[in-house]
Amino acid sequence: MDVKYLIADSGGSSTSWALVYSNNEVKWLQTRSMHPKYVLADPEETLKELQETFGGLDVPLYFYGAGCASDEVQNDMQVFLNRAGFSKVEVYPDTLAACRALYGKQAGWVGILGTGSILVKYDGNRIVERIGGYGSWVGDEGSGFYFGKLLARFLLESSEWEDSWTELFGSKARILGKLAGPESQKWLAGLAHQTSGLNFDFLHRKNALLFWENYGSKIPNPDQIAFIGTYGFEQRIIFEEVFKKQGVTILKCLASPMADLLQFHLVNE
Helix, strand or coil: CCEEEEEEEECCCEEEEEEEECCCCEEEEEEECCCHHHHCCCHHHHHHHHHHHHCCCCCCEEEEECCCCCHHHHHHHHHHHHHCCCCCEEEEEHHHHHHHHHHCCCCEEEEEECCCEEEEEECCCCEEEEEECCCCCCCCCCCHHHHHHHHHHHHHHCCCCCHHHHHHHCCHHHHHHHHHCCCHHHHHHCHHHHCCCCCCHHHHHHHHHHHHHHCHHHCCCCCEEEEECHHHHHCHHHHHHHHHCCCCEEEEEECCCHHHHHHHHHHCC
């Protein structure tokens, strides 16, 4: 059966693909990250993987990617994906995938709470305002990465450790070694998942409140908001509590945009 079109959602570590067939059946695939900083720096390896995976599939591609906010990068990615064999390529930022998945063609505010964080205003067609999104060095409050920073500092400043902390982290010296290593950002970003069985709700709550104070509080007359991202989804109860105290309802929360993004395209073909 013929493939009608493809939808791709590319993050910092992998890319999810939906192959949509003429009868609207879907096949799901995953490849390496298609982030522009990887692809455009060394295109040949990724190009080879795409050609091996899709066999030069000459169909339209709707590509949503992290790092694809600027027109220049979108144009560069379009040229690259055309080289891979896709006949018609439309490149969008991953933030638009989140908005379309959460709201369809309705307007609303979207908080993206994954490894990083950003708050955007969607008018039902495009993103018209961005709050935050400054990256890990100066922002990302409310994200999985920022929780890792809060946790590492808490552990380093704690005079007495629980046995479960020692079992997982070893010692303060080991934490300092991780922070000094080349994979420090990746390690910090993964701490929320690693500590899911431990009670650090007070730090998740602090993280959620920092997101509100730095970004959410800047929304004029806030009423409701929707969230997407693995970290926000896993801590959705805490985010709901924090935002409820501010008079804001969380309308919807998703871990990933792909299923709802697929429905958006099926409805709006």
